[in-house]
Amino acid sequence: MKLIVGIFCLLALSLCAFTLPQQSGLKASKDRGKIVYDTYCLACHMQDGGGAPRMNPPLIKTKFVLGDKKKLIGIVMNGLSGVEVEGEDYSNVMAPHNFLTDQQIADVLTYVRNSFGNKASAVTVAEVKAARPKK
Amino acid sequence: MSIFRQSFYCLMACLLTLSACAGDTTKVATNGPVPDPDNGGIKLPAGFGGQIVADKVGRVRHIFVNSNGDLYAKLEKLKDGKGIVRLRDKNGDGKFDETVGFGNFIGTGMAIKNGYLYASSNTEVFRYKLDEKNEVPDGAQPEKIITGLWDHHQHEAKPFTLDNNGNIYVTIGAPSNCCQVQDRVKGSPGQSPCPILDSAGGIWQFKVDKTNQSYAEGVRYATGLRNVMGLDWNTAVNSLYVTQHGRDQLFQFYPEMYSQKEGAENPSEEMFKVKLGSDCGWPYCYYDYTKKQKVLNPEYGGDRTKAGDCGSKEQSIVQFPGHLAPNDLLFYTGDMFPEKYKNGAFIAFHGSWNRAPEPQAGFFVVFVPFGKDGMPNGNWDVFADGFAGADINKAAYRPCGLAQGPDGSLYISDDNQGRIWRITYKK
Numbered sequence: 001m002k003l004i005v006g007i008f009c010l011l012a013l014s015l016c017a018f019t020l021p022q023q024s025g026l027k028a029s030k031d032r033g034k035i036v037y038d039t040y041c042l043a044c045h046m047q048d049g050g051g052a053p054r055m056n057p058p059l060i061k062t063k064f065v066l067g068d069k070k071k072l073i074g075i076v077m078n079g080l081s082g083v084e085v086e087g088e089d090y091s092n093v094m095a096p097h098n099f100l101t102d103q104q105i106a107d108v109l110t111y112v113r114n115s116f117g118n119k120a121s122a123v124t125v126a127e128v129k130a131a132r133p134k135k
Numbered sequence: 136m137s138i139f140r141q142s143f144y145c146l147m148a149c150l151l152t153l154s155a156c157a158g159d160t161t162k163v164a165t166n167g168p169v170p171d172p173d174n175g176g177i178k179l180p181a182g183f184g185g186q187i188v189a190d191k192v193g194r195v196r197h198i199f200v201n202s203n204g205d206l207y208a209k210l211e212k213l214k215d216g217k218g219i220v221r222l223r224d225k226n227g228d229g230k231f232d233e234t235v236g237f238g239n240f241i242g243t244g245m246a247i248k249n250g251y252l253y254a255s256s257n258t259e260v261f262r263y264k265l266d267e268k269n270e271v272p273d274g275a276q277p278e279k280i281i282t283g284l285w286d287h288h289q290h291e292a293k294p295f296t297l298d299n300n301g302n303i304y305v306t307i308g309a310p311s312n313c314c315q316v317q318d319r320v321k322g323s324p325g326q327s328p329c330p331i332l333d334s335a336g337g338i339w340q341f342k343v344d345k346t347n348q349s350y351a352e353g354v355r356y357a358t359g360l361r362n363v364m365g366l367d368w369n370t371a372v373n374s375l376y377v378t379q380h381g382r383d384q385l386f387q388f389y390p391e392m393y394s395q396k397e398g399a400e401n402p403s404e405e406m407f408k409v410k411l412g413s414d415c416g417w418p419y420c421y422y423d424y425t426k427k428q429k430v431l432n433p434e435y436g437g438d439r440t441k442a443g444d445c446g447s448k449e450q451s452i453v454q455f456p457g458h459l460a461p462n463d464l465l466f467y468t469g470d471m472f473p474e475k476y477k478n479g480a481f482i483a484f485h486g487s488w489n490r491a492p493e494p495q496a497g498f499f500v501v502f503v504p505f506g507k508d509g510m511p512n513g514n515w516d517v518f519a520d521g522f523a524g525a526d527i528n529k530a531a532y533r534p535c536g537l538a539q540g541p542d543g544s545l546y547i548s549d550d551n552q553g554r555i556w557r558i559t560y561k562k
Contacts, residue, residue, distance in 0.1 A: 043387050043491055046528070052488035053533075053551065082288035091288050093312070095320040 026110065026122050033111025036104045040097060041112075049116030055092045057085040060116045069109070069123055073131040076105050102128040168229025168544075168559065175556045178521040182473075185519070185556050188546075189222050189231045192553035196243040197294060197463060197536040198546055199252075203269050206231065206538065209245040209254055211292075211550060218242060219254055221271065222555075229557055237271060243292035243364075244305070245536070251343070253303065255293040257286040260305060262343070280342075281305060283349040285335045289318075290362035294463075296375070298368045303343050304375055305353075308362035309336035313382045313434050314418035321388045325434030329418050332358050336417055338366065338377065338409065357409040359448060361417040364485075365464030371478045372509030378406045378461035378482055379451075382421060382432070383489040389433045399490040400424050404461050405451035406482070408509065413449040420445035422454055453511055458487035459497035462535045466505075469543025472560045479504045480511075481518065483534035483547060491528075498523040498530045500537070500547055519547060519558065 037045075044056040051058035059065050062085050064072060079096040082089070100108070102125045109123035170184025177185050189206070193214035200206050206222040214220070217236030225232050244255030252263045252271055261277035280303070284293060290308025297303050312319050314329035314336075329336070334350065337358035341348045356375070365378035386398020393401060402421035407413065419435050420443070422428070429445040431437030455461065462485040467476050479502055486497035500519040506512035524531035536548035545558040 038492075043384065043489065046488075046491050048528075050529070055488055091291065093289060093319045095317065 026114070029107045029110040029122060030114055032103075033107035033109070034115075036100065036108040037111050040100070041108065044092065044094070049112070049118075051090070052092075054088065055090060056094075057083060057088075057090040059112050059118070061118060062086055065112055065118060066120050069121075069127055070131050072109060073105060073123065073128055076100065076109065077132065098132075102132065167227060168557065170559060176521065176524075177519050177556060179519055179558065182560055182562070184559050184561065186229050186559070187554060188224070188229055188557045189555040190553065192220055192222070192234070192548075192555060194550045195220075195536060195548040195553050195555065196292070196550055197245040198538045198548045198555070199245045199247050200538045200540045200546060201247050201265075201269060202541050204541060205270065206546060206555070207245055207247065207252060207254075208536070208548060208555070209242055211241055211243065213239070213241060218256075219245075231555075237273075237275070238277070244295040246295065246297055248297045248343070253280075253295065253297065253343075255281075255295055255305070257291040257293055258282065258284045260293065260295060260303065260341075278346050280344075280346055281348050281353070284339075285310065290335075290380075292364065294364055294366060296366045296368045297343060298373070298375070299370065301343050303341050304356060304366060304368070305339050305341065306360075306363040306366060306377075307335040307337060307339055309417070311336075311361075311418070312384065313432055315434055319384065323434075325418055325432060327419070327435065331418075336360060338363060338375070340411075354411075356411055357407075357413040357415065357449075359413075359415040359417045359419075360407070360409075364460070364462040365482060367464045367466050367480075369466045369478070369505075369509055370468065371466070371505075371507070374509055375409050376406065376464060376466070376480065377409055378404065378464050379415065379417070380404065380460055381457060382418070383458070385433070392433060392439055396493060397425055399458065399487075399493040400456045402457055403451070403454035404457060404459050404484075405455070406453040406461070406464070406480070406503070407449055407451050409449065415451070416445055416448035419443065420448055422451060424454060424456055427454075453503055453515060455484075455501070455515065456496070458489045460485035460487060463537045465537040465539060465545075467539060467545070469539050469545075471543030472545075475504055476502065478507070481537050481545065482515075483537050485533050485535055485550075486523065486530050495523075495528050495530070498527070498533055500534050519556075522549065 049059040077098045079094045081093040105128045106123045106125045113120040170186045174185035175187040194211035195208045198208045208220045210218050218240045219238035221235045222231035223233040240256040242256040246253045260281040263271045263277045266272045287310035289310040295305040309331050315323040317323040338356045339353040340356040341353045362380040363377040381402040386393045401424050403424040431441045431443040461482045463483040465481045482501045484497040487495045499517045502518040503515045504513040522532040532549040533551045535550040538546040547556045
């Protein structure tokens with residue numbers, strides 16, 4: 001019996017250990033991501049992610065932001081121009097941001113996917129690394 | 136007849152009269168247009184009145200009012216499959232009550248001259264012949280007078296104006312911020328010479344009465360203009376005047392040279408008087424609003440002091456704070472407004488985006504007084520304001536087009552919600 005209780009406790013502890021850092025990891029990543037966002041994204045996409053009409057697309061609940069993470073990482077790395085988002089055309093040019101580190105891209109996308117009313121899974125460094133073109 | 140019965144008849148007569156009036160919606164207004172009690176929600180100088188004369192028209196870009204009072208609006212997005220809308224006021228109350236759509240192309244430019252209506256897509260200019268009723272007849276097919284102009288999804292609109300000698304002047308905006316090797320990439324150098332200038336970044340002159348003209352048939356009238364949205368032929372001095380949208384991202388690309396606030400106010404949006412061969416300086420030069428001088432762009436070695444050969448470029452005649460986006464220009468020739476407005480310039484500012492995190496600005500119509508010599512003779516002033524509404528960062532209405540009515544009233548169009556105001560003056 002003691003053994004069973006002990007195993008149960010260990011399991012519970014390890015579960016806690018697993019979930020807690022996950023949550024605080026998301027928050028830490030978001031916090032770091034906000035700094036990246038304010039430096040490189042805010043000028044066009046605005047403080048509230050609303051963008052600028054017909055110039056810079058919004059980042060609020062769009063399929064680009066909430067959908068395929070690999071595509072989203074690709075947009076940050078390669079830039080984008082002349083895009084249609086939710087039926088509206090946006091004409092401004094987004095420069096490639098491939099100079100950002102894997103960590104910065106993961107953080108900023110985690111921030112964007114969990115701000116402005118968005119709620120979606122975090123983007124990890126491993127996912128960014130996998131999407132980066134091989135040298 | 137008893138007093139009771141007399142009162143009864145009287146009451147019945149009154150009621151009949153009232154109901155007759157209430158039911159008669161086609162009645163012609165005898166008092167003419169009357170400003171809205173709140174001036175259509177915008178702020179104007181004393182003595183001026185504003186009236187909302189059309190709403191939800193579509194993405195109204197430039198507008199023109201014909202000599203019979205019909206207003207033609209060019210749409211940036213098709214509405215019910217149409218790219219041009221004709222609005223008509225049938226009962227004389229100022230408000231447009233008839234809408235007719237035609238033309239299957241989107242675009243910005245719109246003008247009427249010598250019996251033709253001209254309208255542009257983002258690559259072409261068309262013209263429709265007006266009929267004996269002074270209107271574009273049903274089912275009319277336009278002539279394509281200009282074709283094959285650049286559209287690379289940035290500064291792609293083709294606004295235009297016409298002179299009195301059979302020429303049309305068309306903006307070809309540069310599909311670029313500052314002609315860098317890699318557009319809008321921090322650290323990418325400026326190209327010298329800038330190859331874009333061969334095909335864009337200027338004003339091209341064509342003939343109004345020749346079909347299918349393109350670069351080979353046109354003349355590069357003025358160059359070094361990044362993107363001109365407002366252009367008008369000033370008939371008082373027979374010259375072309377233009378308003379340029381200046382470059383973006385000085386603070387974002389060069390934070391060591393510009394504070395955030397300086398980036399929000401630089402470079403100046405500029406107004407030029409241009410002549411054949413004018414070079415206004417883009418992408419090599421910009422007008423520094425803080426330092427009040429035309430200097431080299433940092434992509435071309437500028438440090439906010441070095442002027443290079445910017446002194447030899449065409450100098451602007453009016454400078455505004457950065458990023459306000461002057462989207463239309465109109466020299467006022469009417470008799471309705473007070474004397475100081477005669478031959479002066481109205482400029483519709485579309486409003487900014489490249490000021491964040493500073494609050495956005497613009498979203499107003501400015502007036503610049505001009506002397507008889509065709510040069511400004513006073514400071515610019517905000518003429519009509521309040522289009523943005525309560526939240527300047529989420530502008531409700533954005534001025535985009537200007538037109539003058541046959542009676543001298545001024546029309547202002549908005550391309551966000553498709554509202555049109557008429558501004559009148561009463562002594």
